[in-house]
Amino acid sequence: MTASNWRVLNPEMGTVDMQTGLDNSNRRCYPRHEVCLPMKLQGDQGELAATTLDVSAKGVLFYMDCELGANVDSEIQFVITLPPEITLGTSMPIRCQGKVVRKTSGQQGLTIAAEIHHYEFLPTTEPA
Numbered sequence: 001m002t003a004s005n006w007r008v009l010n011p012e013m014g015t016v017d018m019q020t021g022l023d024n025s026n027r028r029c030y031p032r033h034e035v036c037l038p039m040k041l042q043g044d045q046g047e048l049a050a051t052t053l054d055v056s057a058k059g060v061l062f063y064m065d066c067e068l069g070a071n072v073d074s075e076i077q078f079v080i081t082l083p084p085e086i087t088l089g090t091s092m093p094i095r096c097q098g099k100v101v102r103k104t105s106g107q108q109g110l111t112i113a114a115e116i117h118h119y120e121f122l123p124t125t126e127p128a
Contacts, residue, residue, distance in 0.1 A: 032056045035086075041078040044069035050112075052080060058116050060096070065109040074100045076114055079122070093122040 037052045039062060050064035060080070070076050076099065082092045102113040 032059075032061075037080050037082065039078050039080045041068065041076060050078070053111070055080070059098075059101075059114060060116060061111065061113045063109055063111050068103075068110060068112065070100050070103075070112075072100050072103055076100055078114075090124050092124060095120050095122055 032054045033056065034054045035052060037055070039050045039052055039060075041048045041050055041064075048064060048066060048068065050062045053061045053063055055061075060078075068076075075097065077095070077097050079093050079095050082094065084090055096116045096119040098114045098116040098118075100112055100114050104111045
């Protein structure tokens with residue numbers, strides 16, 4: 001191991017590269033965007049409503065006020081609708097397929113993190 005590969009695990013700072021002094025604990029390949037967007041999930045009880053907390057090209061963190069019949073490692077399908085402010089045009093629904101990676105229950109509801117494995121843009125019914 002060379003000096004440039006040394007890393008120190010510090011509980012207060014995360015993983016720190018000894019050469020650069022930079023925190024390497026956040027190794028995400030895609031940036032997250034904090035944005036609240038409506039989404040619809042296909043659940044055991046039919047279609048369920050949720051709201052995104054943040055979105056990246058390969059994942060989403062969302063909130064819902066009811067139980068989702070999916071556990072960690074379960075496959076899920078959902079639709080997120082991007083508003084005109086993001087697309088610089090019309091609203092654009094995107095169907096995503098992925099996997100639940102984290103599920104946390106709290107007093108206010110359920111927070112779920114999911115990986116996105118595949119997505120497709122759906123036809124829009126709005127005029128261009």
